Amino acid sequence: MKRKSKEERQKELLEMLEKDSFYTDEELSSYFNVSIQTIRLDRLQLGIPELRERIKNLAENNIDKVKSMKGKEIIGELITLEVGNLGISILETTNDMTYSKTSIVKGHYVFAQAESLAMAVIDAPVVLMGVANIKNMDPVKPNDRLIAKAEVVKVRDKKHYVHVRINNKNHVQVFRGKFIFDEIS
Amino acid sequence: MKRKSKEERQKELLEMLEKDSFYTDEELSSYFNVSIQTIRLDRLQLGIPELRERIKNLAENNIDKVKSMKGKEIIGELITLEVGNLGISILETTNDMTYSKTSIVKGHYVFAQAESLAMAVIDAPVVLMGVANIKNMDPVKPNDRLIAKAEVVKVRDKKHYVHVRINNKNHVQVFRGKFIFDEIS
Numbered sequence: 001m002k003r004k005s006k007e008e009r010q011k012e013l014l015e016m017l018e019k020d021s022f023y024t025d026e027e028l029s030s031y032f033n034v035s036i037q038t039i040r041l042d043r044l045q046l047g048i049p050e051l052r053e054r055i056k057n058l059a060e061n062n063i064d065k066v067k068s069m070k071g072k073e074i075i076g077e078l079i080t081l082e083v084g085n086l087g088i089s090i091l092e093t094t095n096d097m098t099y100s101k102t103s104i105v106k107g108h109y110v111f112a113q114a115e116s117l118a119m120a121v122i123d124a125p126v127v128l129m130g131v132a133n134i135k136n137m138d139p140v141k142p143n144d145r146l147i148a149k150a151e152v153v154k155v156r157d158k159k160h161y162v163h164v165r166i167n168n169k170n171h172v173q174v175f176r177g178k179f180i181f182d183e184i185s
Numbered sequence: 186m187k188r189k190s191k192e193e194r195q196k197e198l199l200e201m202l203e204k205d206s207f208y209t210d211e212e213l214s215s216y217f218n219v220s221i222q223t224i225r226l227d228r229l230q231l232g233i234p235e236l237r238e239r240i241k242n243l244a245e246n247n248i249d250k251v252k253s254m255k256g257k258e259i260i261g262e263l264i265t266l267e268v269g270n271l272g273i274s275i276l277e278t279t280n281d282m283t284y285s286k287t288s289i290v291k292g293h294y295v296f297a298q299a300e301s302l303a304m305a306v307i308d309a310p311v312v313l314m315g316v317a318n319i320k321n322m323d324p325v326k327p328n329d330r331l332i333a334k335a336e337v338v339k340v341r342d343k344k345h346y347v348h349v350r351i352n353n354k355n356h357v358q359v360f361r362g363k364f365i366f367d368e369i370s
Contacts (some may be wrong), residue, residue: 101254106295107317128289129292133246136316
């Protein structure tokens with residue numbers, strides 16, 4: 001494949017990151033067939049901060065929208081939030097989170113990301129989680145990036161039904177959860 | 186009610202704690218209608234350590250029996266363990282574990298106690314949690330003592346079905362969970 005010129009590459013890189021902020025430098029380097037250093041220089045010239053910084057910036061814009069809990073109590077970084085509708089959060093998994101025998105991330109970290117995001121999207125001041133039905137579809141490894149998406153599917157009789165889906169950074173679904181929260185007053 | 190003599194009280198106290206190690210000094214004091222100081226003196230004279238110490242001692246005797254994970258990875262103190270059959274653990278809840286808006290313990294702490302105990306009772310070297318169906322029956326407060334009991338109800342096709350029930354210190358059920366773990370090799 002012929003390499004793109006620097007101008008072409010930077011233009012496309014900017015467009016890609018506007019559509020999806022979550023490309024890593026590694027992914028971009030392999031996509032454009034250039035070194036990671038080149039991508040870093042591109043970002044520097046274009047004034048685009050590194051991925052971790054981009055995630056943090058997005059999270060800071062969303063955390064004050066949360067109604068049902070304190071925003072900082074969410075496990076993971078809150079990327080998108082439309083209260084009463086949907087939310088997206090990102091959790092970076094680490095070696096500390098794994099079972100030592102399997103090197104697989106403990107289920108309750110994934111559960112905590114899902115449950116706290118599900119709670120964050122609810123349009124009510126105080127809720128309690130009543131029922132959850134969850135499924136782990138694929139083992140979660142450390143040093144992965146879990147992208148959770150929560151959607152409010154129904155609200156009836158002060159019960160909020162929320163579905164959560166979590167994909168890993170390779171776009172493989174690792175978790176799905178169906179939650180019912182009860183409003184309390 | 187006529188108070189028992191010191192000899193009668195100490196004899197009965199010893200019998201009670203042999204049957205159930207988890208009475209607090211407060212519970213014993215109200216049962217015998219004496220001050221907490223009197224109960225503490227009784228324990229001292231009988232050589233019975235305080236509750237926290239009794240729980241720790243029991244946990245140390247059980248932690249090495251765990252097959253499917255490292256014993257220290259269990260959330261809570263492991264009180265009883267019959268691998269392949271049943272396990273009991275105790276988790277003391279604290280203010281750190283609560284949502285600030287409700288002062289109710291976050292669901293993922295309770296989930297973590299249940300999931301890790303369910304995993305601990307399984308008679309297999311390596312397992313992964315596949316499915317969980319959980320229900321929170323009553324809000325969990327801080328400074329409570331959660332007593333979780335996990336039972337293996339079925340093993341078929343390398344799938345282990347485990348039920349977990351959690352009561353608070355007032356013997357009110359706060360949680361039930363049904364888990365399916367898959368053996369991996």
